Amino acid sequence: MRICVVYDCLFPWTVGGAERWYRNLAERLAADGHEVTYLTLTQWDAGDAPDLPGVEVIAVGPRMDLYVGDRRKIGPPLRFGLGVFAHLLRRGRRYDVVHTASFPYFSLLAAAVTRPLGRFRISCDWHEVWSRDYWLEYLGGVGGRVGWTVQRICAWVPQTAYAFSRLHAGRLRDLGLRGDVTVLTGEYAGSLAPPPADPATTPPTVVYAGRMIPEKRVPLVVDAVAAARERVPDLRARIFGAGPEADAVRERIAELGLQDVVELPGFVAADVVDEAMRTATCVVQPSSREGYGMVVVEAAAHGAPAIVVAGDDNAAVELVDEGVNGFVAPTATGAALADAIVACHEQGDALRASTRTWFTDNGERLSLDGSLRTVAAGYAAPSARS
Template sequence: MLLTGEYAGGDKVSAAAGDPPTILYAGRLIAEKRVDLLLDAFALAHGDDPALRLLIVGDGPERERLAQRAASLGIETAVTFAGFVPETTLDRLFAQATAIVQPSAREGYGMVVVEAAAYGVPVVVVEAPDNAAVELVEPGSNGLVAAPTPAALARTIAALRHDNPQWRARVAGWYAANRTQLSLDHSLRTVAGAIDGYGSLTAPVPAD
């Protein structure tokens, strides 16, 4: 595969996790993102760790239903639906998150995995046949992959909450080791090199 990376955001400033510990979801609130699965999992994690908070950034047709779901689970005071936020605010929220959770059933690349790693923040993605983000997670290095059940996802959230400074150090190391091949610039240069090489192989042979 020629396109090894699509990230064009550059390096970010890492920080310690904020207080209270906060799980961050950022994306559209549509059915295929499976935010309802995240809410069910968070309810379990919060039951064992009442200090934990969930911040949902983004908007979409599922927002009202999801807010009602949070209320039915009894976690409405621990969950914030922030809607869309300015890019500078999102940068700060990413940097201070305890973990980024992306429960989506379908991702074409998984940019959130790379963006989280650029901040040194561990990420959780959820198994699904069409979720390419799973391929970017090296369990134990930059995050974890959960089975698509509330209990399994809750366990991964708890794991990233535990020893979070050590997790952040491992993620920063993973990003440092992989930053070049994850960049869009590297992909474009790879493609350009391949095109040049193909051109040299197919160039007409000069006549004598």
Template sequence: MRIAIAYDCLFPWTKGGGERLYRQFAEEFVAAGHEVTYLTRLQWDEEPVIEGITVKAVSNDRDIYDANGVRTLGPALRYAAGLAKHFLANRGRYDAVLVAAQPSTNVLAVRAALLGTKTVIDVDWLEVWRPDQWRDYSGPVIGTVASVLQWIGAKLSPLASCHSRLHARRLERVGFRGRVIVSPGLIEPRGEVEPQLTVTSPPRVVYVGRHIPDKRVETLPAAIAAAREQIPDLTATIFGEGPSKPAVLAEIDRLGLRDVVSTPGFVSQEELDEGIRTAAVLVNPSQREGYGLVVVESCAVGTPVVVVEAEDNSAVELIEPGVNGYVAKSPADMGAAIVNAVTGGETMRKSTHDWYIRVSSTNTVAASARQILDRLVKAAHLR
């Protein structure tokens, strides 16, 4: 089949879980023998060359976030307009389209442009937000509009896929009228990465990700200070950058942890992998995760994970308490969870890696891609 994937970001020109997911979906579709066009926005200086995949920019915005890490409206609207223009000019070219539902303007653009064609459309929902969540994120006016557009997008989704039970339930509540396909998982087996099943000394906490309000990175220094009351030689490395970093540094200084906590920013993939592999525990205090890929990557090398229970955090679905990590009830409880993970020692590192071996044989990106692809093929044959 001729398949288009519509998402305004493309890995590695932009980095994140969604970017990696849709890039991998494209590669899996090509590996299955299909022709893939990836419709995105301009993110590069030199035209990208990806084997088997045609990459086309339908909008030109280089930046889609404001200074606080919030998506802005203009780039979303221009990307949606670019999608509509492309599909209007290519009606009949594609047998199927996989369109990311974030932002929901993508769904409206694709549906309107392909109305009346035989093209099969699957809307992929990485996340489904509550109305108050949209208002907190984008303000009362734009947030309300975004919430309404999400509701319309759900109503207009012919087929829908999600990657967590949390967001599948929400999609059904906001108005999707069909059967939501929940993928088996988004694990990318990493056989080339050697697990670290022995304990390194001194023990070290790591955080990996952007420094934005939803990630609550600024709560980490207090958790580390609390854990050090029982593990005095505990250190930490907080990777990443973002608008919340000044608050993180201020907390480190307030608690006198400048010699304990390092903040190297963004680093090479090799340094990041080694940092996770040799850590005693990875801590992710985020209140919002659509899936939680970093949890899986950490477990792949035997490093247990601490996450925090939150209404919008799907990553808790990946944790089996006492097996591959712990779920803290709140940021204030992270210190105790860190202590439990670290003192679990080699026993917990082995059970963490065993968890990964067990789930990585079935809950993979490849399996999810095949599930979506099978659905698209079947629907296309019925047209």
């Protein structure tokens, strides 16, 4: 089949869960014999153009800064949507399927507008469905209402819809999706081999790995370590990553006098993070908003339990079986996270063993391959072409 994958970012020029998903999707489809085109914005320097095996990468817009601080700009999504519109207007009949992300919306709307001419089918991934309250918080009164309305209109577009959690699948149905939504439970592309039966390192160490943006609430990790050290005096932490909240994290470490306790290595090689997870007492992810919760799976793949925080926008809780592969803190406080950290420490090898078993039992369900097979089967459904 002839498949057009549409996303405004491309891994590794931009790093994130969606970027990895679309690159893996494009390469897997090409390996399976499909003719694959990937539409994106320019992100690379001259002479460093992407070379994806079997995939034609087409930039439909210039290089642009996507964020101001921790928030998406409106200009790049509009420019990308126009580029996708122009491309599909000219070449839409080349494709059997256009597979796009819902966000940042204008590319999906471009596909919807050109579909009658191109007669392709639309597949759409809803990594997240934002609540009306979150839209208002993110963009303010007028902008938030516009964003919420655009998201709702996108849900009405005829499409084969996918979500990566029950939370966001339910929200998509509530928006008025015409048809059903398939929940893809796997995004993990690593090995499904049983995790190593290694003990946690001494002294006990908490690990965080990810971006430092407000919704990740990384300063809470520092607060939690400080509180947990009242019961586990030799507890330490390693916080990997960078972002606009990095200074706030450093300041919190200094305020609590934990300069010799909490490390901030920044972005490091993947094998360094892998080793840290493999020997961690636990991996802590205090995020308020997650569309999936990959860190829970990655932690379990290394035999480490994970701690997440209950919240209306946090789908990561769906991946934690309480007391089996980690804990869900009931509130976003240092004290609640500290209780969970202490529980991981006290349950020690027993919790690590049940985490390894959880990963072995659920690995296939959580694997990227399983989700890709589901998507490929969706392409095989009767075509929308006449």
